[in-house]
Amino acid sequence: MKNKIEKKQQRRFFIYNMVAFALIFIAFGFIIFFQVQTSLYSRVDEDLLKQAELRGSFEPNGAFSGAPPGELSRLPDKDVTLKGQGRFVPIEWDSEGNILNKEAIGTQLYDELSTGFKLATSKLETVHSVTLDSGSSFRYVVYKAPSSNSSDVTYLQFISRVDAEKQLAENFGRILIICSIGSWILSIFASYYLSQKAMSPVLASWRKQTEFVANASHELRTPLTIIQNKLELLLTKPNDRIIDQMEPIALSLSEIRHLSKMTSDLLLLSRADSNATVLTEEMVDLNRFVTEVIAPYKEIAESKEMTIWTQLDSNRVSKIDPVRIQQLLVILLDNSLKYSQAGDSIGITTEVKDNYWIVEVCDTGQGIPEENREKVFERFYREEKSRNRETGGTGLGLAIAKWIVDLHKGKIEILDNLPKGTIFRVKIPIK
Structure with missing residues (x-):
């Protein structure tokens, strides 16, 4: 039953990751494609819109007396039959939608526009795209002819062939799709790996x-x-x-x-x-605090024919939670008393070093093997395999001790007390 639940949850993580990767690739693909497409057409569109500056100098039959030199002189590679060979070709339209400057624009462009293009005058001075029946692609802009114009010209259209830009965008789109599909296939394996890691x-x-x-x-x-x-x-x-x-x-x-x-x-x-516990910190005299906590345990140690000695070198105040730190010291002292015998000694030393309050509780008891030192902080773990509660306690004390130290953003570790015994070293930041 448990394995079925685990596999079901792992499949769910796998599907979530796979769908997330797919959505990311699709979103980035669209963004990149439209950004590249916009960049390809931006210069053409910018130059088309600049043609508005030439309308004031318009003369019929495609002449612009005031046009800057070279403004209409860029040649398209494909449109060799266009008269004048300009990349931006001006087209004159009358009010009936007929082209008036057929000779000026060339027969090829005229034939293409005659069979597959209808002038739209609803949106003037806006760049439009069109692909004709011949397969040629253009960008164009339509302007109202100057009112001073005495001819039949009603609208001026500037048109530019963009076959190369369109082909480049299509090629880039195909490459982007192939790369996205390949990346998504790789993401399937990544999703499987991440689902295992998440589980x-x-x-x-x-x-x-x-x-x-x-x-x-x-x-x-x-x-x-x-x-x-x-x-x-x-x-x-x-x-x-x-x-x-x-x-x-x-x-x-x-x-x-x-x-x-x-x-x-x-x-x-x-x-x-549940992270529901909040520290209640206050300024405490460290030496005095430790002395008061261990005082009752000296009598307990004497009753068991043990000795407790102290070496307190932390003569300063710091902000701690006195209730929790007292609980920590009691747990460590109680642990040393349980695993020591008559004639053993228990020591408590304190010092301030590198902005840390260091407390060590050492004993000459049976010690803790190195391979078990991480395990002793686990809940219900005890060195006493027989679960003798008289010496083993509940198995929760050191787990609570580690939690208190972590709550103070400190560190607790276990060292050897040569030639015999154990040292519990606690480091708590000074505040």
């Missing part, structure tokens, strides 16, 4: 969540089973005095406290996952 964190989170639920269920079931068994035992002896059943009662209370702590830790981690 990796999802699957990792899914497995982590499944493992978390399984571990939480196991951890919750064990104390509940113990409490149930002890309470059922008490029900079988209703006439006994409380003092006679102190052991099952005490054990049940211990398991209830264990459940309460685990529930609090789970709720805290749940808020951490």
Whole structure:
């Protein structure tokens, strides 16, 4: 069932990526094509519109007395029969739509215009495109003839052959389509790869969540089973005095406290996952703060025949969340006490270096193998494979510790305390 869901989700990512790539290629293809096409015709259109300057010097039969030298002298390679050989050919039209300067424009152009072109006068002084029945392509602009004109000329049309520009645009379009299709085919493989990469964190989170639920269920079931068994035992002896059943009662209370702590830790981690926790920072005297936090633990260590020593060299104030940092130090001290034995020592050192507050909690206990140092920050991970809760705790403490450090944008790492033991080093930026 899980594999089917994973494959379905991966296919969905694959289709989304493939469609996204296709839309991107289509959009960019249209943008590039129209930009190139516009650039190809821009000079022709600009020169056509400049012909408006020549209207004031118009004389019938295609003459422009005031035309700048060379203005109409650029030759088209193809239109060799055009009289005058101008790239921009002036055509005179009467009010009935007849060409008046047939001799001036040449027979080839006249024949093409006569069979496949009808003068449109609705949009004057605007560049238009037309492809005639002969296959020739033109750009043209139509102007109203000057009012001072005494001939039958009603409209002036300037026309330019653009077969070369059109052919270049078509060739570019074909190349662009081929390249886009090729790129899209490559994007199919990229989409498949990206869908797998996108699924990796999802699957990792899914497995982590499944493992978390399984571990939480196991951890919750064990104390509940113990409490149930002890309470059922008490029900079988209703006439006994409380003092006679102190052991099952005490054990049940211990398991209830264990459940309460685990529930609090789970709720805290749940808020951490939802980013719902906000730091409440305030200026704190670092040395004084650490001294107050570890004071109760010195008595606990003495009761277990251990010693706690300190070396505090961070005599300054910094902005931290005192509640969370206290929780962090308590977790690290509690961890050292659990994994140390009578005669071992636990040390707390602090210093300020490179604008970081560095706190080290070291012990001479059993230590943590190097291959397990990253795993200890995972939820429910414990060195005690037998899950002995007396020493292993809930398996959530170091996960909470790392979350607190990350919340302060710091770093926590585990080092060897030679010749034996472990060092937890915490680095928190000074504010």
